[in-house]
Every structure is written in C-alpha cells, then in structure tokens.
Amino acid sequence: MYKKQNLHTHCTFCDGKNTPEEMILEALSKGFDSLGFSSHSYHPYLKTTRINAENEAAYLKEITLLKETYKGQIDIFLGIEYEICSEHTPEGLDYKIGAAHYINTCDGFVTFDVGAEGTQKYVDKYFGGDGLAFSKAYYETVATIPEKGDFDILAHFDLITKNNDSLKFIDTTSPLYKKYATEAIDALAGKIPFFEVNTGAIARGYRTSPYPSLDLLKEFKRRGFGAVITSDCHDKNYLDCHFDEARELLLLAGFKSKFVLTQNGFEEISL
Ligand SMILES: [Zn+2]
Numbered sequence: 298m299y300k301k302q303n304l305h306t307h308c309t310f311c312d313g314k315n316t317p318e319e320m321i322l323e324a325l326s327k328g329f330d331s332l333g334f335s336s337h338s339y340h341p342y343l344k345t346t347r348i349n350a351e352n353e354a355a356y357l358k359e360i361t362l363l364k365e366t367y368k369g370q371i372d373i374f375l376g377i378e379y380e381i382c383s384e385h386t387p388e389g390l391d392y393k394i395g396a397a398h399y400i401n402t403c404d405g406f407v408t409f410d411v412g413a414e415g416t417q418k419y420v421d422k423y424f425g426g427d428g429l430a431f432s433k434a435y436y437e438t439v440a441t442i443p444e445k446g447d448f449d450i451l452a453h454f455d456l457i458t459k460n461n462d463s464l465k466f467i468d469t470t471s472p473l474y475k476k477y478a479t480e481a482i483d484a485l486a487g488k489i490p491f492f493e494v495n496t497g498a499i500a501r502g503y504r505t506s507p508y509p510s511l512d513l514l515k516e517f518k519r520r521g522f523g524a525v526i527t528s529d530c531h532d533k534n535y536l537d538c539h540f541d542e543a544r545e546l547l548l549l550a551g552f553k554s555k556f557v558l559t560q561n562g563f564e565e566i567s568l
Pocket residue numbers: 378396398452453
C-alpha cells in the first residue's frame with residue numbers, strides 16, 4: 298500500500314511549471330511511491346491554463362510512457378482535472394477529478410479564478426458585488442458536475458474562498474452561505490465518492506488553511522464521502538506541502554482514514 302501520494306498535479310502540458318519527468322524525479326526524492334497527473338481538461342475558453350486540442354494526445358502519450366519508464370520505482374497514474382465547461386473526455390484515464398473554475402454567466406462561461414483583484418471585479422460585474430449571490434451561483438454549478446460524467450474526486454470544494462482571506466467578500470459564517478454549500482454536498486453525495494483536502498492555495502500564499510473549511514469537512518464526513526489529500530501542485534517544490542496539516546484537519550473533522558488510488562482502484566488507509 299502506498300504511503301505517499303498526490304493525485305492533483307499540473308505540469309507543463311497545462312499551467313504547471315515543471316515537466317512531468319521533473320515532477321516524478323522530485324516525487325522520488327521526497328519519498329513518494331505513487332503520483333498522479335491531472336492536467337486541466339480542454340475547453341473552448343481561457344487558453345493559457347489548460348491542455349489544448351493539439352497537445353492532449355501528447356499528454357496522454359507522455360504520461361503513459363513515463364509509467365513504463367519508472368515502473369518499479371514509482372507508480373504513475375494518468376488523470377485529468379475536468380472543467381465544468383469541457384465537452385470532451387480523453388480515453389484511457391486512470392481517474393478523473395471534477396472541478397468548477399467557471400460559472401455560466403450572462404456572457405457564457407467565465408472563470409472567476411483570476412487572482413484577488415480579478416475575482417473582485419468578477420463579483421462586481423456579474424453579482425453586483427454580492428458575495429453570497431456569487432456563492433449561490435458557484436455551489437449550484439458545482440452541484441451539476443456529475444452531469445458531465447463519472448468522477449472519482451471532487452476538486453477544491455470551496456474554491457471561491459481562495460481570496461477571501463484578503464478580500465473578505467463572502468461571509469462564510471452566514472447561514473445562507475452554509476445552506477448553499479451543504480445543498481451542493483447533498484446533491485453530490487452518492488455521485489462522486491471522494492473529495493480532496495487541497496493544500497494548493499497555502500503553497501501559493503492565498504490562504505492559511507486547506508480547502509474545504511473544517512465545518513464543511515464535517516458535512517462531507519456526515520454524508521459518507523471519502524477523503525484524499527492533494528496539494529494541487531503547479532510547482533515541484535510543493536508536491537507535499539502542508540500534507541501534515543491536511544491530515545490534522547481530517548482528524549479534527551472526525552475522519553479516521555483517507556483514500557489512495559492503487560492499481561486495484563481506490564483503497565482506504567488509516568490516517
Ligand atoms: Zn482546480
């Protein structure tokens with residue numbers, strides 16, 4: 298059974314800094330025994346952060362080749378972070394992460410994940426500056442992820458709070474906020490088996506704690522979801538950043554175990 302794994306990583310095929318092989322070598326030096334690649338899926342919108350129609354085949358080929366190259370040293374898994382506005386799923390994946398960085402607005406699908414200043418402008422433009430209205434639209438979008446296919450892992454559930462430490466534009470203590478979030482968790486229960494405790498925003502300096510927040514973690518626990526720990530890694534130096542903190546949070550929320558992907562599917566291991 299694997300001791301150390303990260304299934305949410307980005308490389309130079311999308312918006313990550315390092316090549317897949319650089320990521321693997323770093324993972325080996327950090328004692329990982331398995332690693333998953335989850336490039337952002339192809340969609341017709343913002344082109345800079347995702348796989349494009351031309352390099353998708355090369356991504357699949359490269360990761361498949363690296364699986365063989367490093368066989369016996371580290372197990373490599375081929376995945377994707379599938380965006381809500383994608384219309385195409387590649388063949389031959391080992392796992393899929395479902396994510397919403399986009400909301401369908403009056404201008405069609407537009408991403409809100411554009412830095413603190415950009416997010417504020419987005420909320421002003423599409424939601425009249427109302428953070429709760431933004432939250433409602435986001436969680437309603439997340440609730441529809443299973444309509445796009447079968448997913449293993451739900452990505453960074455409360456991603457909209459990424460810049461809330463600095464902007465404070467969403468009152469996450471509001472009963473309405475909690476209602477929108479828990480309605481989405483209810484809608485996803487039984488449809489996506491795992492959610493991630495994602496430490497990526499800490500590594501990049503946006504937040505001081507992982508997604509999801511502790512109170513939302515407890516809601517995932519109550520509804521029987523399994524947890525995986527990831528760092529949403531865009532830079533090899535952060536492959537295992539704050540994993541201990543993620544584990545502590547899961548324990549605080551009442552989880553006794555987490556899940557890892559193996560050659561036989563997802564398996565449960567104690568925290
Ligand atoms: Zn993401």
